[in-house]
Amino acid sequence: MSFAxxxxxxxxxxxxxxxxxxxxxxxxxxxxELLDLASNDYLGLxxxxxxxxxxxxxxxxxxxxxxxxxxxxxxxxxHAELExxxxxxxxxxxxxxxSSGYAANLAALTALSGRDSLIVSDAGNHASIVxxxxxxxxxxxxxxxxxxxxxxxxxxxxxxxxxxxxxxxFSVDGDAAPLPAxxxxxxxxxxxxxxxDAHGLGVLGNGGRGALAAAGLAGSDGVxxxxxxxxxxxxxxxxxxxPARVIDHLVNTARTFIFDTGLAPAAVGGALGALxxxxxxxxxxxxxxxxxxxxxxRLTAAGLEAVRxxxxxxxxxxxxxxxxxxxxADCRTAGMAVGCFRPPSVPDGISRxxxxxxxDLTEEQITTAVATIAATAPRQADADVS
Numbered sequence: 001m002s003f004a005x006x007x008x009x010x011x012x013x014x015x016x017x018x019x020x021x022x023x024x025x026x027x028x029x030x031x032x033e034l035l036d037l038a039s040n041d042y043l044g045l046x047x048x049x050x051x052x053x054x055x056x057x058x059x060x061x062x063x064x065x066x067x068x069x070x071x072x073x074x075x076x077x078x079h080a081e082l083e084x085x086x087x088x089x090x091x092x093x094x095x096x097x098x099s100s101g102y103a104a105n106l107a108a109l110t111a112l113s114g115r116d117s118l119i120v121s122d123a124g125n126h127a128s129i130v131x132x133x134x135x136x137x138x139x140x141x142x143x144x145x146x147x148x149x150x151x152x153x154x155x156x157x158x159x160x161x162x163x164x165x166x167x168x169x170f171s172v173d174g175d176a177a178p179l180p181a182x183x184x185x186x187x188x189x190x191x192x193x194x195x196x197d198a199h200g201l202g203v204l205g206n207g208g209r210g211a212l213a214a215a216g217l218a219g220s221d222g223v224x225x226x227x228x229x230x231x232x233x234x235x236x237x238x239x240x241x242x243p244a245r246v247i248d249h250l251v252n253t254a255r256t257f258i259f260d261t262g263l264a265p266a267a268v269g270g271a272l273g274a275l276x277x278x279x280x281x282x283x284x285x286x287x288x289x290x291x292x293x294x295x296x297x298r299l300t301a302a303g304l305e306a307v308r309x310x311x312x313x314x315x316x317x318x319x320x321x322x323x324x325x326x327x328x329a330d331c332r333t334a335g336m337a338v339g340c341f342r343p344p345s346v347p348d349g350i351s352r353x354x355x356x357x358x359x360d361l362t363e364e365q366i367t368t369a370v371a372t373i374a375a376t377a378p379r380q381a382d383a384d385v386s
Contacts (some may be wrong), residue, residue: 020321020342036336039337042288055273059264059355093242108240119133123145160272179217196225202232207278209230235270314355318349320351339356
């Protein structure tokens with residue numbers, strides 16, 4: 001009798017291939033051979049000498065790993081310093097550093113909700129928020145994208161603890177959430193507002209202090225932020241920021257904090273180094289936005305369908321998943337790396353090239369990027385491919 005418990009995987013693989021949704025790993029070399037418009041290194045700090053030196057110094061002093069969970073041996077003086085610096089920079093009372101932005105969203109959503117509570121989640125939210133809602137055991141209502149009135153309606157149908165959650169800048173199209181309107185809806189309903197500022201930190205707000213600072217909401221009693229250290233800060237890890245009592249609650253209840261090994265010291269040191277550079281060079285935030293605007297303006301002038309960016313993400317729509325894959329591959333052949341977003345990564349089912357505008361891109365590189373994308377764009381016949 002044959003034993004083949006994973007035969008079903010072959011059928012799943014065939015289904016993905018037929019739909020043009022196969023994903024593959026592509027290890028890169030340490031040396032950058034391609035013009036990079038695919039990474040989330042918005043401020044160009046991942047290879048900044050101060051950032052890499054700070055990461056190396058932290059590893060030499062504290063070791064390669066944190067050695068345990070934050071509540072056992074994984075908290076170092078370096079972790080505490082980063083938490084103080086993040087809270088002060090972003091305008092919040094306290095912060096808690098976790099091993100990833102994904103873990104930060106799971107921690108905040110599961111610890112701040114529960115079986116008798118309601119979470120209202122934007123339809124365009126990141127997968128980590130979707131998973132956090134699922135794990136929270138709370139009732140979850142998915143509101144239409146960027147629709148505060150729909151959030152208010154969902155709150156009105158619920159009697160009890162409630163929370164609205166949204167990305168500050170949505171990772172697919174790069175549009176910004178209507179944070180002031182959402183905050184007012186939450187205040188009126190006595191509900192909390194949780195904002196994932198992964199794509200706002202370092203790009204929006206005075207000197208890159210984030211979308212909540214830009215909206216005048218940083219430090220508000222009912223507002224909690226999550227963020228990642230792996231984008232503008234060029235490192236690794238995530239954090240939750242909010243009132244001190246919220247952070248204390250997470251320390252005691254958030255499973256992705258309690259049961260996970262602490263963030264490696266090198267990542268903590270690198271993030272601290274990047275914060276130091278950003279404090280000294282706040283103009284990097286505005287430069288990233290200017291590069292995004294330039295990419296959008298020139299791509300649309302070339303006849304491509306792009307979404308006007310509110311931060312540093314520029315989305316260029318493709319006629320199909322297959323066409324997006326071929327387009328990204330042709331860009332790579334031409335010497336440029338771009339992101340390729342297809343279902344299920346996109347909530348609306350529309351495939352895209354996703355470009356990240358970096359503060360360190362030169363005028364020549366911007367011109368090259370636009371010319372490459374335009375020259376490799378799918379032919380009109382590809383629009384009929386599904």
